[in-house]
Amino acid sequence: MSLKHKAAAPAADSSLFDQSELQYQSGFGNDFATEALAGTLPVGRNSPQRVAHGLYAEQISGTAFTAPRDVNRRSWVYRIRPGAVHSPFKPYSNAWVEEPLCAQPEPNPMRWNPLPIPAQPTDFIDSWRLFAGNGAPQSMSGCAIYMYCATESMGHRYFYNGDGELLIVPQEGRLGIKTEFGLLRVEPQEMVVIPRGCRFNVSLLDGHARGYICENYGALLRLPDLGPIGSNGLALSRDFETPVAWYEDQEGDYELIAKFQGALWCASIGHAPCDVVAWHGNYAPYKYDMRRFNTIGTISFDHPDPSLFLVLQSPSYAPGVDDIDFVIFPPRWLVAENTFRPPWFHRNVASEFMGLVQGQYDAKSGGFVPGGASLHNCMVSHGPDAETFDKASNEDTSQPRKVTDTLAFMFETRVPLLPSNEALGSPLRQKDYYLCWQSVARHFNSGESV
Structure with a gap:
């Protein structure tokens, strides 16, 4: 079942993403505090009896509550409506999730040509094609690897992945990504990581877009230790960028698509899901210029x-x-x-x-x-x-x-x-x-x- 609205998706507003703000990491997994309205973030506590501006407090945890401090990832978000405000999820039929992996793979090297541009309008989510994988979301270990080629923006459709974080590598065409934590503009030769559970929407800023996705079921991606290399070299933590708070206060007919245990689900939602006015923590999307x-x-x-x-x-x-x-x-x-x-x-x-x-x-x-x-x-x-x-x-x-x-x-x-x-x-x-x-x-x- 799909609740996708029949009207054409609105054109991407590239100026919105051109003006987006980012903040550099001073350390990978660093705590951030950012607000789109002054005075929103509470002082001295995470969930006061009343949040400023009539907002709701919600915590998003990307690791177990008891994970060691150096790997614990969580953020508090202060939003116009709680994340639970949507209709019940119903199955969403889409071939790329239903396509099984080969039970008896051959021991041969393999190579593929690029995905062709679809003849029919296809947004970012519907364009995924599963190429390989291992492990399973149930075991929280392994990955799935997709390629995408999209020709239209997502419009009023939003997505989150309950199975793993997404490492997206654009090959052609810039992506404008609205997330609960703020805005990101990502171009070829950059990469972006969207955390497990983070709701987002992708606009195409150049007519069509093609690239690669690694869906990570296991431990969160992190920078490697440098060992004998020393304190400098490879990717530097200060070059990773995280969005600042930005929010949508829009009502209307929206669709929320979820991936959970290898299947897609959809729910109607009466407002734009990226309604977080402020947030603090260390669990958020980030991008890196390779x-x-x-x-x-x-x-x-x-x-x-x-x-x-x-x-x-x-x-x-x-x-x-x-x-x-x-x-x-x-x-x-x-x-x-x-x-x-x-x-x-x-x-x-x-x-x-x-x-x-x-x-x-x-x-x-x-x-x-x-x-x-x-x-x-x-x-x-x-x-x-x-x-x-x-x-x-x-x-x-x-x-x-x-x-x-x-x-x-x-x-x-x-x-x-x-x-x-x-x-x-x-x-x-x-x-x-x-x-x-x-x-x-x-x-x-x-x-x-x-």
Whole structure:
């Protein structure tokens, strides 16, 4: 069942998001206090007998109440109506949730072309297509990976995810996101995280939008420890931005869509859900400009492990092993001498889902295009294609080279990713992907050494 209104969604007001305010983190998970009306935030207590301006106090907890202080995430919001004010939820029929994962995946490398622009008007939520996943929302462990391609704004429709937080990586087209905590404008080469349970609405600021989503069921994403790197490098906490308070005081016919235990539900609601006038806490949406990533690399020899490109991690119960790693490959200098500079051929215990935001990935000369994706599961051998191998094997490594105009990323997981049946049978799947290695030449000569 869908309660989607029949009238066309209103055009996106880009000026609204152009004027949106953000605040920088002074530490990841830092406490914020922000109000759109002066005098709204209570002093000395979270839930006074009467909240200023006739508002309601509501707490949103993203972790267990008893979680250690350094990982505890919660925010108090002061809103025009409590979040419970809506009609009962009813099932919402949508193919991407109902599409099952493959029960017996094949041990082959896989690659897909970008999603085409839909012929019919399709908003952000309805455009999701499930490509792979593991674990389950019930166990609060694992993830699901989607690609989206939308052609219209959500209008009076709002969404929240009860199964996990959403890491969204736009590839084409800017997103204007209204959230309960404020406004965000996100463009390609930026990423945004929407917390579990946060209600939001997406407007398209450029006519259509395409990108990638990782739905994290497990521990909240966080910055990795730097270890021997020291106090600086990789993503800096001060470069993550969180919205300031902003609210809608609008009544009318709205729809609230919820994702819960793998299914979609919808409810009618008589007002715009983003009616939070003030909030304080450390559980809120945030965005990051990946162009600010401080890349660390070798300055002597050998290609570094991809862990040196780690932006965010979702830790597992095993120290040093994550449920999800979000890794990026931005522009950078390659200076290693007498070294095969691209990623070498490899097999990993981890599983890798890769996407390309722009440019060309340095381990592939063709076929892997912006908006496309690849999946290399646990112990599936992969690496540079034949052309890249030949070029890198004969490169003059006495000279540095800069990789420019590129941004690739990887959702890496410790548990094999099951592709969806839709992704396996999709016409977007490149059935000939394996051919990129078949022309790798035999160079073995038992009487010759390097």
